[in-house]
Amino acid sequence: MLTSITEGILCCLTGKAASLVLPLESSEPSNGFEFVEVKPGRVLRVRHIVPERQPVVTEDPAAASGKKKTKVDSHEEEDHDNGGGDSGGAIKSASVKGSSVHCKRKITVYRNGQLVIENLGDVLHSEILQCQDGDLEPCSTVEVELADYKEMASSPDPNPVPPPVPPPATAAGDQKPAPPPRRRRRKPKRTVLIDSRREISSCKGTHGDVALFFVHGVGGSLDIWGSQLDFFSRLGYEVIAPDLAGHGASKAPQIAAAYTFYALAEDLRAIFKRYARKRNILIGHSYGVSFCTFLAHEYPDLVHKVVMVNGGGPTALEPSLCSIFQLPSCVLHCLSPCLAWSFLKAGFARQGAKEKQLLKQGNAFNVSPFVLRAMMSGQYWPEGDEVYHAELTVPILLVHGMCDKFVPMDEDQRMAEILLFAFLKVIEEGSHMVMMECPDTVNTLLHEFFLWEPDMSKTGSAKCAAETKVTTNDTVQTLRVNKTVDK
Numbered sequence: 001m002l003t004s005i006t007e008g009i010l011c012c013l014t015g016k017a018a019s020l021v022l023p024l025e026s027s028e029p030s031n032g033f034e035f036v037e038v039k040p041g042r043v044l045r046v047r048h049i050v051p052e053r054q055p056v057v058t059e060d061p062a063a064a065s066g067k068k069k070t071k072v073d074s075h076e077e078e079d080h081d082n083g084g085g086d087s088g089g090a091i092k093s094a095s096v097k098g099s100s101v102h103c104k105r106k107i108t109v110y111r112n113g114q115l116v117i118e119n120l121g122d123v124l125h126s127e128i129l130q131c132q133d134g135d136l137e138p139c140s141t142v143e144v145e146l147a148d149y150k151e152m153a154s155s156p157d158p159n160p161v162p163p164p165v166p167p168p169a170t171a172a173g174d175q176k177p178a179p180p181p182r183r184r185r186r187k188p189k190r191t192v193l194i195d196s197r198r199e200i201s202s203c204k205g206t207h208g209d210v211a212l213f214f215v216h217g218v219g220g221s222l223d224i225w226g227s228q229l230d231f232f233s234r235l236g237y238e239v240i241a242p243d244l245a246g247h248g249a250s251k252a253p254q255i256a257a258a259y260t261f262y263a264l265a266e267d268l269r270a271i272f273k274r275y276a277r278k279r280n281i282l283i284g285h286s287y288g289v290s291f292c293t294f295l296a297h298e299y300p301d302l303v304h305k306v307v308m309v310n311g312g313g314p315t316a317l318e319p320s321l322c323s324i325f326q327l328p329s330c331v332l333h334c335l336s337p338c339l340a341w342s343f344l345k346a347g348f349a350r351q352g353a354k355e356k357q358l359l360k361q362g363n364a365f366n367v368s369p370f371v372l373r374a375m376m377s378g379q380y381w382p383e384g385d386e387v388y389h390a391e392l393t394v395p396i397l398l399v400h401g402m403c404d405k406f407v408p409m410d411e412d413q414r415m416a417e418i419l420l421f422a423f424l425k426v427i428e429e430g431s432h433m434v435m436m437e438c439p440d441t442v443n444t445l446l447h448e449f450f451l452w453e454p455d456m457s458k459t460g461s462a463k464c465a466a467e468t469k470v471t472t473n474d475t476v477q478t479l480r481v482n483k484t485v486d487k
Contacts, residue, residue, distance in 0.1 A: 098201025205236030217286030221248030401430030
């Protein structure tokens with residue numbers, strides 16, 4: 001504590017930030033780590049693990065001599081360093097058959113801030129996502145079911161028309177009452193119509209066209225994904241995990257503009273375009289969820305699935321003016337022990353020796369005060385509102401730690417209601433750093449979601465049964481939400 005105060009005073013006197021996070025001198029790939037220059041002078045550390053797959057030996061029926069033909073996996077034929085193309089470096093491989101899902105919804109925004117979402121396409125129920133491999137304990141997860149609007153009474157129309165009232169029986173000569181005045185129909189401020197089809201397939205580790213991207217949040221590093229990177233790389237998946245600027249071993253520019261949302265998003269865009277395959281799965285934690293949402297919105301054809309771990313609600317980002325992170329960097333440096341203790345208390349369900357060791361190994365909250373202050377002040381993203389999230393058509397898994405003190409449960413529930421295809425899983429023993437506290441549970445949920453493929457035959461039979469019971473107006477799923485205050 002005294003050392004931190006002394007270094008903070010020297011920081012104020014010299015005007016230089018202490019404990020800067022600098023990259024390693026070598027930029028050669030070593031033990032799966034690479035250093036990528038996304039912009040001149042802007043270098044990020046990336047852990048890239050490419051599995052070694054055995055060539056598939058198939059027998060050629062047309063060969064008269066009976067010799068076997070060797071077919072090399074398509075993922076081995078493509079060069080990884082193709083970065084910069086609009087195609088995102090996606091390889092050309094044999095197409096994997098999946099289920100075709102009709103994504104159709106109407107998003108209407110009124111001038112009073114009311115948002116009305118009508119789902120007109122296929123409906124995917126959360127019952128199809130089950131823990132079947134037995135790695136989870138019966139009570140280790142709690143599944144929050146979303147309301148099935150097809151089986152419920154349809155919500156009222158945003159512009160209701162009063163039903164005709166039959167005239168009461170009156171005596172002869174009595175005057176009939178005047179009909180009630182008709183309400184004026186409101187004009188929407190903005191209307192967005194989405195009508196497309198999406199192929200959703202199972203993503204196995206043996207598929208050469210699948211890549212997993214892991215994105216950490218503020219104060220973290222790629223090391224917080226250590227259990228996930230090792231687990232999925234052993235299963236044969238290609239994994240990519242970058243360090244954000246100023247975090248881990250990436251370069252830390254001494255300018256606040258380098259840590260805005262848009263600057264960091266462009267860094268991750270460059271990383272994504274460099275390593276992207278045909279089917280990419282994005283996994284984000286906390287602030288990293290916003291970048292995954294950005295990439296999924298920008299590249300809907302390349303992003304196959306998304307996982308959001310304690311990401312919060314679908315609200316536009318706006319920095320808080322009354323935050324402790326608005327203090328000068330030298331003051332934050334003096335308070336760094338208190339901030340680290342507060343993060344340990346709020347980020348983990350338990351505060352024992354094991355959690356302290358995990359925090360140290362994960363290199364979490366080990367950034368310079370300047371970077372921390374710039375990161376918190378640069379969280380400005382007005383485009384990422386509810387409509388922006390509602391436009392996503394990619395399947396999304398929401399993972400929430402029940403003991404999380406940073407992200408309330410109702411924010412993830414609201415996110416699940418806004419998204420088109422979302423499954424919310426709650427881990428009772430986890431907190432904000434749930435992937436480090438409960439790695440086996442998180443790995444099982446993620447792997448199950450990667451392998452999941454919708455069964456559209458059940459959806460079709462359910463539609464036929466529903467059409468015989470409900471009227472045409474009841475087949476439209478309407479979701480009414482009201483705007484909330486931004487973060």
